[in-house]
Amino acid sequence: MKKFMLLVLSIGAITLSASNKLENATCVKCHPKIFKEYENSMHKNASIYNxxxxxxxxxxxPAKKKGNYKCAKCHTPADRDLVAGKTSLAKTDIQTKEPISCLSCHQIESIEKHKKANKNIYTKKEKTFFATSKEHKGTKLLYHDKSSFFGLFKTRVGSPYxxxxxxxxxxxxxKMCLGCHDHKQNGKEFMICDMQIKKSDSSKETCITCHMPKEKGSFVNLHDSKTHRFHGATALVARPNRLSKHLLLTLEKESEGFTIMIENKANHTLAMQPLRLAKLKVTISxxxxxxxxxxxxxxxVIGTNGKPSMPWLATEVLSDKTIKAFEKRKVHFETKLEKGDEIVAKFGYHIVNPKVAEKLGISDKKLLEFTVLTKRRFMQK
Ligand code: HEC
Ligand code: HEC
Ligand code: HEC
Ligand code: HEC
Ligand code: HEC
Incomplete structure (x- = not known):
């Protein structure tokens, strides 16, 4: 108990405010597991410095020359002064440590829909964080409702902070993911990114259940909740295996060769970000x-006048082979299968299309190599 009171006292001095202050450093004291996962996430790495x-x-x-970092509202929303236009882009602690902070998500009150890109509306209540709960759904837990902290150790009654x-x-x-993730147009009103999210009658999965699955380990160190939601959403340090079950590969033998079917169980288009390159690789031994x-x-592939171009110049779709939400894509191969054949199918992606990477001067192997998202072996009997 003593240790706990000290903890509460030591963070008492830190207050969250509407201007620029590091926030995650407070959360780590009580939510260390989540913080650690977050440290490896793409959200932690969303700034140009990371x-x-x-x-x-x-x-x-072209916006760089004008010094107008308009990417901030999605890539570095925790840099509130920058988003508000009070400062210009600079290598601050927020940019390097928490460009999308815990509060950049947990304080999203609603999403405003716009043609160009949606917008996050943040709550103005400084220490109110949103979350879900089966037991408390629809209610608010106010920490000062409790006169004593003792109860905290036995039951879930809220946070002392x-x-x-x-x-x-x-x-x-x-929906709280969709202020940043739904779609984005360029200055020419051309859609450069669009998740093309679809509703399903059969699937109950959401962005959160798929990308933030429940993992072992308590979400808070003041009591044991058994599980927490995975906070490491990422491509770079991906543990893509956790998503494999949502991408199914099946093989169908035909008289003239065979077909591999890729079933996308996600409610959005796969690898729609123009830099990504998804591939199916098949070998027969x-x-x-x-x-x-x-x-x-x-x-x-997006471009201008029939040729591929940078996203801000693009005015047309040159070709689109991306796999859409819930789509079952069939790919035919002409090789005739024989008894004893072992067929291996791998579906995955390059985070940065190697051809484009060369033009961008990107050479980091991790970004260029083929990352397998799902793999299956078939034996011909
Ligand atoms: C002094 C410890 C402490 C600090 C600091 C703290 N929290 Fe918490 N937080 C808790 C406790 C305890 C709970 C659990 C309440 C319960 O289960 O009834 C909680 C619950 C939560 C929940 C809701 C979990 C749920 O599903 O019920 C969220 C979200 C959250 N905290 C986010 C944060 C963020 C973001 C920060 C930093 C800005 C932070 N917390 C700082 C102790 C803390
Ligand atoms: C509406 C929100 C939003 C805005 C504004 C925005 N982005 Fe993004 N950006 C995203 C999201 C979400 C992703 C992740 C997309 C994915 O992986 O499918 C992303 C990903 C990227 C990536 C790929 C990152 C990687 O590591 O592969 C690049 C590059 C990028 N954005 C550049 C920019 C630039 C430059 C700007 C400003 C001129 C900008 N974005 C503005 C939301 C936004
Ligand atoms: C990309 C958005 C996003 C970011 C960034 C984020 N969270 Fe979460 N967090 C969520 C969502 C969504 C949930 C699931 C909602 C729920 O079930 O309560 C969640 C759940 C939680 C929970 C409680 C539920 C559980 O079982 O894990 C805590 C505590 C929490 N987050 C703390 C944090 C802390 C601390 C940070 C920063 C280190 C952080 N979050 C960063 C979106 C985010
Ligand atoms: C404040 C804006 C914002 C919110 C809210 C947000 N994201 Fe992101 N997310 C981004 C940006 C920006 C990136 C790309 C970061 C980069 O450029 O490195 C990203 C990256 C990702 C990636 C990795 C992308 C890849 O190509 O592998 C996943 C997965 C992801 N987000 C899922 C989610 C989910 C699920 C939610 C809701 C729980 C969410 N995000 C909420 C801005 C956001
Ligand atoms: C049924 C599970 C499922 C649901 C629901 C789902 N995703 Fe995905 N998501 C996947 C799979 C599988 C991939 C491909 C693996 C990868 O790219 O890491 C993926 C990839 C992504 C990526 C990486 C970049 C890309 O273009 O492939 C982002 C960002 C993302 N999802 C965000 C979201 C958001 C936001 C939502 C909610 C609208 C969502 N996902 C809902 C399974 C799901």
Whole structure:
């Protein structure tokens, strides 16, 4: 108990405010597991100082010359002074330590829909964080409702540091992700990124259940909640295996060759970000020899006047082979299968299309290599 009171006292001095202050340093004291995962996430790395890909594109972007870092509302919302136009882009602690902070998500009250890009509306209540709860759904837990901290150790009665609001629907249906993730047009009103989210009657999965699955370990160190939601959403340090079950590969033998079907169980288009390059790689091993099949790419190419171009210049879709929400894409191969054949199918992506990377001067192996998202082996009997 003594240790706990000290903790409460030591953070008592830190207050959250509407201007620029590091916030995550407070949360780590009580939510260390989540903080640790967050440290490896793409959200932690969303600024030009942490993400070499974002930097490479920003360096070429015409807005850079004007000093107008308009990416801030999605890539570095925790830098509130920058978003508000009070400061210009500079290497501050917020940019390097928490460009998208814990509060950049947990204080999203609602999403305003716009043609160009949606917008996050943040609550003005400084210490109120949104979350979900089966037991408390629709209610608010106010920490000062409790006169004593003792109860905290036995039951879930709230946080000694902040209020929790369990009444925000956007956290139950995962709309809170869509202020940043839904779509984005360029200055020419051309859609450069669009998740093309679809509703499903059969699937109950949401952005949160798929990308933030429940993992072992308590979400708070003041009592044991058994599980917490994974906070490491990322491509770079991906543990893509946790998503494999949402991408199914099946094989169908035909008289003229065979078909591999990729079933996308996600409610959005895969690898729609123009830099990504998704691929299907298939090999057949027969009598100790490997027969490689032609690689298949699934990407969208955008451009101007019939030629590929940078996103801010693009005015047309040149080709679109991306796999849409809930789509079952069939790919035909001509090789005739024989008894004893072992067919291996791998579906994955390059985070940065190697051809584009060369132009951008990006050479980090992790960004260029083929990352397998799902893989399956089939034996011909
Ligand atoms: C002094 C410890 C402490 C600090 C500091 C703290 N929290 Fe908490 N937080 C708690 C406790 C305890 C709970 C659990 C309440 C319960 O289960 O009834 C909680 C619950 C939460 C929840 C809701 C979890 C749920 O599903 O019920 C969120 C979200 C949250 N905290 C976010 C944060 C963020 C973001 C920060 C930093 C700005 C932070 N917390 C700082 C102790 C703390
Ligand atoms: C409406 C919100 C929003 C705005 C505004 C925005 N982005 Fe993004 N950006 C995102 C999201 C969300 C992702 C992750 C998309 C994905 O991986 O599917 C992303 C990803 C990227 C990536 C790929 C990152 C990587 O590591 O592969 C680049 C590059 C990028 N953005 C550049 C920019 C630039 C430059 C600007 C400003 C001129 C900008 N973005 C403005 C939301 C936004
Ligand atoms: C990209 C948005 C995002 C960021 C960034 C984020 N969270 Fe969360 N967090 C969520 C969502 C969504 C949930 C699930 C909502 C729920 O079930 O309460 C969640 C759940 C939680 C929970 C409680 C539920 C559980 O079982 O884990 C805590 C505590 C929490 N977050 C703390 C933090 C802290 C601390 C940070 C910063 C280190 C942080 N979050 C950063 C979106 C985010
Ligand atoms: C404040 C804006 C914002 C919010 C809210 C947000 N994200 Fe992100 N997210 C981003 C940006 C920006 C990136 C790309 C970061 C970079 O450039 O390195 C990203 C990256 C990601 C990635 C990795 C992308 C990849 O290509 O592998 C995943 C997965 C992701 N977000 C899921 C979510 C989910 C799920 C939610 C809701 C719980 C959410 N995000 C909420 C801005 C946001
Ligand atoms: C049924 C599970 C499922 C649901 C629901 C889901 N995703 Fe995904 N998501 C995936 C899979 C599988 C991938 C591909 C693996 C990867 O890219 O890491 C993916 C990829 C992504 C990426 C990486 C970049 C890309 O273009 O492929 C982002 C960002 C993302 N999802 C965000 C979201 C958001 C936001 C939502 C809510 C609208 C959502 N996801 C809902 C399974 C899901």
């Amino acid at each position: 993400d070499p890909v974002h930097k490479a594109i920003w360096d070429l972007h 902040h209020d929790i609001d369990y009444s925000n629907e956007n956290f139950y249906d995962a 027969r009598d100790g020899k490997i027969i490689a099949q032609e690689e298949q790419s699934f990407q969208k």
